[in-house]
Amino acid sequence: MKKVMKKRMTVQEAWRLHRQKYILMLPFIVLFIVFTLVPVLVSIGLSFTSFNLFETPQFVGFRNYINLIAFDPVFLTAIKNTMLFAIVTGPASYLLCFVLAWLINELPPKVRAVMTLVFYAPSISGGAYMIWKLIFSSDAYGYANAMLMKMGLIQEPLLWFQTKEYIMPILIIVQLWLSIGVSFLAFIAGLQNVDRTLYEAGQVDGVKNRWQELWYITLPQMKPQLMFGAVMQITNSLSVSAISLDLVGFPSVDYAGHTILTHLHDYGNLRLEMGYACAIATLLFFIMIFINIIVQKLLRKVA
């Protein structure tokens, strides 16, 4: 019986057995192929060409990749910065999103609604992070400088965005502050899905405190949302560009705020070397897939 099942189905058979499923998926599949799959495949294809948007792409084989890895020291800086960034902000903001969502869930409904808005506030308007530009303004009137000078810790205002030692820590703080977004909302929604009766059953079975409750009941029940949050964190923490471009400018001092995506921005939007830009995007794509596989394996072990 099992052998028969394992035999590859013909198209007609699959259609006959699963027609309704395919019909449900049809509108999405059409749009997905046209607006996501084809553009991605074309971009990967372009990464093997030299293409300046005006002339027809010239096939160059692996030259873009070789240049990128072997002859582009700035790209290595970008990778180093991006990885540092992702290692710090990825897990930290993942934990932050979960812990906040979990704590909010304990509050009475009215307070909870207000707190959800408060935590989500940085993400609700696109450019809200520009406020950090005021805080870390380089003159004595910037909030950070004014405060430090008042406390007597510094004599002269610090040039926050022009000093390479400060750039990365500031970007990390801003990203953490900004990261209570999609995953946070998904966790809140996920917590609503946990069956209340399980908590009562847990008390009978000897769950003693909130930590045990979290570990034995809440976390296993939220496995899909945790997976979703992980994918979001990976893509977000490795795709930092807007805050770097807007806060420290481009190019940043000594490339201290240079990430893979600002490198992509440089070649894609400024130098119009699309083949090279596509190679950067493709490389980042595979880095993310690789990290995703590792993280998913880790999460499976935990949950």
Place this chain on the structure above:
Amino acid sequence: MEKLLAAPRKWWRRFKFRRKNRSLAMDIVLVVLLGGVGFISIWPLLYIINAAFKPISEIFLFPPRLFVQNPTMNNFFDLSVIIADLNVIFSRYVFNTVVITLLGTGGTVLIGSMAAFPLAKYKFPGSKFMSNAIVYSLMFNGTVTAIPNYIIMTRLHLVNSYWAVILPVIGGTFGLYLMQNFIVQVPDELIEAAKIDGMSEYKIFFKIIMPLSKPAWITLIILSFQSFWGNTGGTFLYSERLKPVSYMLSQVVSGGIARTGAASAVTLVMMLVPIIVFVISQSNVLETMATSGLKG
């Protein structure tokens, strides 16, 4: 001594939301933690609200102050004067935004959920491939796909129509991936039972899957609304008559230093609508909790 210790506990117990297995000490730590993070998070919101009501003299005040001293409505009057002077009537922008946001959000939720259901609950030829393709395509950066996308749009004669803004988002995989991760949790027994009752997959989708994954699609509505609301149409909408409100307002902001007052009013207006949608939708997410017990 024992009485003293017991008293506050009893006082706390009166709150209905308190469950067993909770210690007071930990509660206090948590409230402090929430308050601390909340204080940092609320900053931009306070800043934007205050800036909108600041007179010009206070906007340019050095050193800058967070809270407004002499609140005024002038910024909003300035904005209304600019709006009245536009070449295209304001209601046209509003109409464009409403169409794009409604069709876009509705389409993302409906089409995404329809595809998410079979992928989450069944194994069939192609399902594994699709699931992987969906996760992986989230990881490909949009900067470089913009050009192939534009060429496809041109070939399909979609450029300069609402569809150019809406369809790529629906064809993106974010919404589907979110829904898929929630629909997985709908108990198989319910679907089996529905099948025994003779329900078709379509009926199961509308009668069982959607009602049970309400927190998920409400969350998706919030996120999707927010992104469509902020969408300025970019290169895909070039005729002024099709541009959304967000584009018009961003033009006001880019009008230079003379418009600083109006610009800060714009920032508040742009933020207000998503906040209202957020609050209404989010209270629905939290409400479902009271009635849910549907698992298992």
